Amino acid sequence: MESSPRTTHIAIVSVPAFSHQVSILEFAKRLLHLQANTFHITCIIPTLSSSSPAPTKSFFFDSLPHNIHCIFLPSVNSQELNNKGVSVEIQIQLSTSRAMPSVRETLISLSKTTQLTALIADAMNPEALEFGKELDIFSYIYFPCSTMVLSICFHSKNLDEEVSCEYKDHPGLIHLPGCISIRGADFPDSMQDRGSLGYKLFLQRCQRYLNAPDGILVNSFMELEEEATKAISQRGSHGGGDYPPVYSVGPITQSGASSSKSRCECLLWLDKQEPNSVLYVSFGSGGTLSQKQINELALGLELSRHKFLWANLRAPNDRASATYFSDVCLVDDPLHFLPLGFLERTKEQGLVMCGWAPQVEVLGHKSIGAFLSHCGWNSVLESVEHGVPMIAWPLFAEQRTNAALVTDELKVALRAKMNIGEKVVVKEDIVKVIKGLMEGLEGEEIRRKVKELKKLANGAMMEDGSSTRTISKLAHKWKHLGKAL
Incomplete structure (x- = not known):
């Protein structure tokens, strides 16, 4: 041209x-x-x-x-x-x-x-x-x-x-x-x-x-x-x-609406929730979990009793980056790989999406209180820009390095503790880290720090x-x- x-x-x-x-x-x-x-x-x-x-x-x-x-x-x-x-x-x-x-x-x-x-x-x-x-x-x-x-x-x-x-x-x-x-x-x-x-x-x-x-x-x-x-x-x-x-x-992050739908299902659901009450869960554009890990995460979310929005849910795969280049693993019916009865039991507590969520709009919504993230750098910056504290759950690439940065240096996240022998985060530890961030004094200090970083990010x-x-x-x-x- x-x-x-x-x-x-x-x-x-x-x-x-x-x-x-x-x-x-x-x-x-x-x-x-x-x-x-x-x-x-x-x-x-x-x-x-x-x-x-x-x-x-x-x-x-x-x-x-x-x-x-x-x-x-x-x-x-x-x-x-x-x-x-x-x-x-x-x-x-x-x-x-x-x-x-x-x-x-x-x-x-x-x-x-x-x-x-x-x-x-x-x-x-x-x-x-x-x-x-x-x-x-x-x-x-x-x-x-x-x-x-x-x-x-x-x-x-x-x-x-x-x-x-x-x-x-x-x-x-x-x-x-x-x-x-x-x-x-x-x-x-x-x-x-x-x-x-x-x-x-x-x-x-x-x-x-x-x-x-x-x-x-x-x-x-x-x-x-x-x-x-x-x-x-x-x-x-x-x-x-x-x-x-x-x-x-x-911080260079995605600007403007991330889909052609101005108010998609998840944003309408978020509108009905209390301020800072919802845990947003997403493993990015290609992250996948094993069947065992999906089961533990689902049960951990349920047992935490906190509201949650679980987006971009993909069929189980033992390779963490199985769908990085493609969305073909998205499915219409998550019932066949989520724990039996999970969706029914949590229908008032959470929303599960197999499709893509407009992450920038989600993180900017008043009802979002925390972000369980794979720690891709785009997601880290978006979370910081919106002042949303994180649960760091890295999967592949440089995500573990980012997780170390946000938890140990910036101190704006808690890190999910993995059972090394089984290579899985068990439901008890998932409940612990969710409650620690959403309820505890440690979570309060993390929220204060991320609000400070939000000001610095916007100022830059x-x-x-x-x-x-x-x-x-x-x-x-x-x-x-x-x-x-």
């Missing part, structure tokens, strides 16, 4: 994962909000054949501003990607790597018809930065996770040399400059099998982060992770260090806020400076 001579054209390269696409496109929308009619953005998106165009996803893309144009590349099929045992990270990494020739072709075509100024590549797709160098334009990585996870990535080579065992077997806490010390078991999934292809690809990505030509845009904000940001900045290239510049541009995105100033400076650079300068 051709832009006018006065328009600054930015290219974005995403990955075939809806949560990543939402985050980087919401950043694009934020940029356009600050620089109305002066930017045009083209988002190039590799796809997987297993990706399904769910209605919520279609609505999101259909509602983008007119000056954001998305190009969906043809899906890349291979025997490796069709293997159901391949992890989420490996599927994303391999599919984007195989899409690189198409990405390059698209970028070169854009550069011939527009004044392409900058390239921003998703953190799972750092290979695309080579094309920015080829086109001699500004080139950045968009990192949709926390600064703490970025710190782990920056230190991955040293950690690989210093830790001799598997991280999950490390006997003590592992220290990261500017961050809390955490258990090796809470490191991202990509690091948990050091002999695997996933670990090798992770180390390769981390090395590319260190070589990001013009910097890394992190979906966090200074006031949330101040010490981690300072520790990274002290080793940044501006100070003669070996890290690229890091720009905190968050105000006109004179820390993240707004950062985005504005980047926009000014892209508009007024050529790469040669």
